[in-house]
Amino acid sequence: xxxxxxxxxxxxxAAPGVxxxxxxxxxLAVRMEDAGVGDRIYHVSITVxxxxxxxxxxxxxxxxxxxxxxxxxxFGLSFLTSSRWDAVAGEFGAAPAIYGTxxxxxxxxVIATPLALGxxxxxxxxxxAWLRQPVAFLVDLLAAVPSVVYGLxxxxxxxxxxxxxxxxxxxxxxxxxxxxxxxxxxxxPSMLAAGLILAIMVLPYISAVAREVLLAVPRSQREAAMxxxxxxxxxxWGAVLPYARSGxxxxxxxxxxxxxxxxxxxxxxxxxxxxxASSLFAPGYTMASLIANEFSEATNDLHLSALMAVGATLxxxxxxxxxxxxxxVWRVSREARA
Amino acid sequence: MTAPGAAPxxxxxxxPSGTQRAFAERTAxxxxxxxxxxxxxxxxxxxxxxxxxxxxxxxxxLLLKEGAASIRPHxxxxxxxxxxxxxxGMANAIVGTLxxxxxxxxxxxxxxxxxxxxxxxxxxxxxxxxxxxxxxxxNGMPSIVLGIFAWEFLVRPLGHFSALAGGVALGAxxxxxxxxxxxxxxxxxxxxxxxxxxxxxxxxxxxxxxxxLRTALPGIVTAALVxxxxxxxxxxxxxFTAFGNQFWSVSVTQPIAALPLQIFTYAxxxxxxxxxxxxxxxxxxxxxxxxxxxxARFATRSRFGLGGD
Numbered sequence: 001x002x003x004x005x006x007x008x009x010x011x012x013x014a015a016p017g018v019x020x021x022x023x024x025x026x027x028l029a030v031r032m033e034d035a036g037v038g039d040r041i042y043h044v045s046i047t048v049x050x051x052x053x054x055x056x057x058x059x060x061x062x063x064x065x066x067x068x069x070x071x072x073x074x075f076g077l078s079f080l081t082s083s084r085w086d087a088v089a090g091e092f093g094a095a096p097a098i099y100g101t102x103x104x105x106x107x108x109x110v111i112a113t114p115l116a117l118g119x120x121x122x123x124x125x126x127x128x129a130w131l132r133q134p135v136a137f138l139v140d141l142l143a144a145v146p147s148v149v150y151g152l153x154x155x156x157x158x159x160x161x162x163x164x165x166x167x168x169x170x171x172x173x174x175x176x177x178x179x180x181x182x183x184x185x186x187x188x189p190s191m192l193a194a195g196l197i198l199a200i201m202v203l204p205y206i207s208a209v210a211r212e213v214l215l216a217v218p219r220s221q222r223e224a225a226m227x228x229x230x231x232x233x234x235x236x237w238g239a240v241l242p243y244a245r246s247g248x249x250x251x252x253x254x255x256x257x258x259x260x261x262x263x264x265x266x267x268x269x270x271x272x273x274x275x276x277a278s279s280l281f282a283p284g285y286t287m288a289s290l291i292a293n294e295f296s297e298a299t300n301d302l303h304l305s306a307l308m309a310v311g312a313t314l315x316x317x318x319x320x321x322x323x324x325x326x327x328x329v330w331r332v333s334r335e336a337r338a
Numbered sequence: 339m340t341a342p343g344a345a346p347x348x349x350x351x352x353x354p355s356g357t358q359r360a361f362a363e364r365t366a367x368x369x370x371x372x373x374x375x376x377x378x379x380x381x382x383x384x385x386x387x388x389x390x391x392x393x394x395x396x397x398x399x400l401l402l403k404e405g406a407a408s409i410r411p412h413x414x415x416x417x418x419x420x421x422x423x424x425x426x427g428m429a430n431a432i433v434g435t436l437x438x439x440x441x442x443x444x445x446x447x448x449x450x451x452x453x454x455x456x457x458x459x460x461x462x463x464x465x466x467x468x469x470x471x472x473x474x475x476x477n478g479m480p481s482i483v484l485g486i487f488a489w490e491f492l493v494r495p496l497g498h499f500s501a502l503a504g505g506v507a508l509g510a511x512x513x514x515x516x517x518x519x520x521x522x523x524x525x526x527x528x529x530x531x532x533x534x535x536x537x538x539x540x541x542x543x544x545x546x547x548x549x550x551l552r553t554a555l556p557g558i559v560t561a562a563l564v565x566x567x568x569x570x571x572x573x574x575x576x577x578f579t580a581f582g583n584q585f586w587s588v589s590v591t592q593p594i595a596a597l598p599l600q601i602f603t604y605a606x607x608x609x610x611x612x613x614x615x616x617x618x619x620x621x622x623x624x625x626x627x628x629x630x631x632x633x634a635r636f637a638t639r640s641r642f643g644l645g646g647d
Binding site: 036038045048050051052053054056059060064067114115118119125139145148151153155200203207236254262288291295296308318319321 | 379384544
């Protein structure tokens with residue numbers, strides 16, 4: 001790529017503290033003072049658009065933060081640890097929703113990660129050329145299916161399937177029913193259903209990032225391992241995956257971000273009960289589905305503020321998770337370029 | 339690609355000593371085991387690919403089976419009807435979704451394309467780095483959070499739900515998608531083109547708009563369509579912004595029906611009739627999303643070959 005020159009040739013202006021002319025420009029870039037009126041207007045307008053992104057993020061943070069403040073003032077940190085959610089009594093604690101969000105996301109990642117890595121490795125290393133495009137297209141298509149369609153499928157296919165076959169199989173045939181994780185009656189709408197549907201939904205995100213990262217691993221890395229006599233799997237396990245590790249972890253965390261914030265499909269299958277249950281067969285709640293269910297019918301200001309506080313928590317968590325993921329992925333692609 | 343695995347180390351055939359023979363045997367068994375492991379893992383990754391694509395095929399099959407039964411011409415032209423009354427449709431929701439997409443594009447495309455141009459043209463600056471990072475972070479924001487944002491700025495002050503609020507929420511979701519995709523497309527434009535334009539005496543803004551942006555246009559159209567396809571199916575941010583509407587409404591200041599909202603309402607209802615309608619709605623929604631996605635591919639293929647995989 002023509003990294004150094006392509007952008008800066010037309011770079012019209014010097015922001016304070018930024019050198020206006022990059023090396024290799026051939027003197028084409030001119031300082032702001034010498035630029036014509038048109039150039040100046042153009043530069044200012046694209047800068048304004050660019051500032052729109054941070055501005056939007058700030059607006060979101062401020063709006064939600066301000067609206068959430070009354071609830072945090074009223075309940076303090078117990079908002080995050082209490083399980084009581086009683087709009088009539090005016091008591092709000094988001095612990096079950098936070099618990100449900102975390103648990104459903106963990107289930108999703110546990111299921112989706114190996115599958116997504118398998119897909120990515122297959123597509124980047126093993127698949128014959130004619131199979132690559134169609135399979136990649138199908139997996140990408142998984143990300144294009146609207147959340148509400150997954151929810152619909154969850155209600156009418158996944159849940160009956162879980163209730164009739166999977167849950168009895170896990171509890172009785174495998175004898176897991178004695179462990180707290182798989183005990184209790186099999187209602188259908190449950191944490192397990194939410195985790196499964198989330199797994200399907202985050203899989204394309206993880207596998208897309210993983211594939212990208214694997215393709216960024218230099219050829220020489222593979223060739224060296226093969227020259228040492230490694231089989232193709234040993235090459236991947238010993239030379240390719242370690243090189244791509246932090247990028248893949250970034251992809252997984254990116255998937256985590258998706259799972260944490262996914263709303264509709266989860267709302268439709270998780271059962272929406274504000275309670276912490278140890279069993280994965282029991283219904284639960286997530287932060288996003290709590291907001292989705294109650295927001296438009298919040299009864300009073302404190303209730304609304306409590307929902308905003310749930311939104312603020314969700315915002316903060318996904319912000320951190322996404323920033324971490326992006327940083328990890330960015331580090332790998334930078335190393336690959338260097 | 340290279341042939342799988344490595345050839346077993348050749349050992350001398352003539353007069354092997356005891357140690358050599360033992361070594362050769364051990365090598366042969368390890369090599370055998372290593373090849374088995376290799377086979378198994380290759381098969382497993384193939385199985386993963388198979389399993390990953392199964393849910394999609396499963397869903398598509400079911401949609402066609404369940405949805406096709408309920409799709410009649412009147413589904414597109416009639417209004418929703420109460421339970422027990424045959425012949426209901428989703429005309430208002432289909433139009434509502436199109437209006438919401440229109441508003442979202444009006445909000446998201448200019449900002450996204452502008453910001454993307456900035457990122458590509460001024461890529462080394464500190465602001466560009468920050469904006470690039472933040473737009474990636476914004477891209478990962480749960481869509482319901484953007485719904486809360488639109489509610490706070492457009493529903494609370496006005497005192498009622500509106501199509502405008504829903505459209506703005508969707509537009510905000512489009513911004514980071516369009517920004518990053520535009521940047522990629524503009525970066526693909528060959529430097530020689532810019533230099534030629536500048537050498538001919540074009541000012542820099544004209545070079546950027548009339549040459550660079552013009553060249554990257556098919557790619558940007560693709561990006562825009564991909565973003566539209568993504569927000570067309572969004573439900574969560576519409577729950578308390580566009581809100582949904584059982585009646586015909588095309589006013590941007592009034593609550594408006596949307597296809598995904600209608601599917602949601604029908605899906606969680608207890609009536610079989612409405613479930614059938616939900617399936618039909620899902621077929622139409624997925625069809626819309628897929629048509630837009632396919633259009634997106636065509637837009638890129640048409641010229642210059644920019645932006646392909």
